[in-house]
Amino acid sequence: MSLLVVGSVAYDGIETPFGSIDRILGGSATYISITSSYFTESINLVGVVGKDFRDEEIEFLKSRNIDLTGLQIDKSGDTFFWKGKYHFDLNNRDTLDTQLNVFEHFDPIIPEDYKNARYVALGNIEPGLQSKVLEQIDNPDFVVMDTMNFWIEGALESLKKTLKRVNMLVINDSEARELADEPNLMKAAEIVLGMGPEALIIKKGEHGALLFTQDGIFSAPAYPVVDIFDPTGAGDSFLGGLLGWLAYTDDRSAENMRRAVIFGSVMASFCVEKFGPDRFKTLTEKEVFERYRAFISLSQIPELG
């Protein structure tokens, strides 16, 4: 089924304990589109880049069968730039530089051909813009949104309005606690589900992810990556793998939602193996499905004899 992805397209500067890179393709819409492209073919990206955006990025995205009709090229300035430095344990990072550039006035205009999208990914952008995207789309089957502490703290009412219109929210554990104003994660999940979405995923980084729905809780492990190289984009890769699988199968049963969470975890586990989205330049479909099976081996609990 067709998948619409709206979010940032960016350049990132990244410092990790293992090296640094001045400028590499980044942004939520970028990672979501690339990772979902392993599962579904009709991916429409809506975002904005500036005059500095290189042809090689366009070529890479097109090579993943991503339709770029909705990618605005704003010649009045440069592409959104973010620079961050990861701590030794890779679980924390400091933002060193943020240049919004053309992204500051991003107005997500959905091309006519995209308005019948059945699956929609709302990357982490201002919640009012996320709502504006939904207003332009004809009754989609499944909408997933991401957000962050910045919007929870600065645009809570707008965020709550958007939450009522989406099917699934994907956030990390500290964001869930903050959004619910509740330290206990299980209680926080219940409170967030009460805000509207029928499904909630709480990402816990190296500890895996939890899916909360009316069917109960699913606890997904994290893949034990020995050499985590760069965590940038892991959360968006999770969302892309998840939604790509759902759009491909068009099956939102409880069982298939679990598969989607695992494919999200699979894509996140590959993402961290190289700088930025570099791992996806060589990753094959075969490796993706092999890692799915590795997740089963990793966590399968035997029945009692």
Place this chain on the structure above:
Amino acid sequence: MSLLVVGSVAYDGIETPFGSIDRILGGSATYISITSSYFTESINLVGVVGKDFRDEEIEFLKSRNIDLTGLQIDKSGDTFFWKGKYHFDLNNRDTLDTQLNVFEHFDPIIPEDYKNARYVALGNIEPGLQSKVLEQIDNPDFVVMDTMNFWIEGALESLKKTLKRVNMLVINDSEARELADEPNLMKAAEIVLGMGPEALIIKKGEHGALLFTQDGIFSAPAYPVVDIFDPTGAGDSFLGGLLGWLAYTDDRSAENMRRAVIFGSVMASFCVEKFGPDRFKTLTEKEVFERYRAFISLSQIPELG
């Protein structure tokens, strides 16, 4: 199979955000014995208590079919006392008081009848004493030990000697990182396995546990307890559930080791529901096996269609 448990028997004073209790039965040997008693019948406890140890504690332990021939009663002083206060998130605690009392000179003398124990749990005591226990036992089949940062920092050489003599080490994630002097948990696990034990379990609290063996890694989820009341004893309950199941089945296959890890997680998940070991005054075997099945439901990854 017979199970020997050596460790502390204590009184604990506990403060949590939900209430406090001045004095309740505690200690590693206590929790390990009580929780393993749900699986195996021949449990022999070796520890020491003081003149203040109440008959009701003895009665409770005996009601769980725990043999107390090896429990020394030292009338020269009081029982080991620990007092701690948990933070709001329950993941951290401060020690408010430690009175070693008769535990300071604890000399683990193994009664003749216990020396043929097939399964041995070495609770968190000074590593030299753990070795001394092993010197008194006839070639056991499986020895599990716990330890803590205090011994990693203060008795590392002695700890490493003990490690060479045990089959499994059970520690938490920060202890594993400290023992291996390596922040990456996967690499830390490899280093610790290189120190001697054929199996390592890293407990991650609310994030579950990881089992490392030559067969690979098993990632066990944590049970989503909505109302965690008091974490005291959860780690020892994990060890007791795990070793109790192994001793009962006498099966150390890769598959059954996974079951043991889950039964450990089951017992830890019940432990935190009430103050100290109180939950085990009412917990039934039926509830234990029901929760094992709940762990399967919680984490089962469906095969691809």
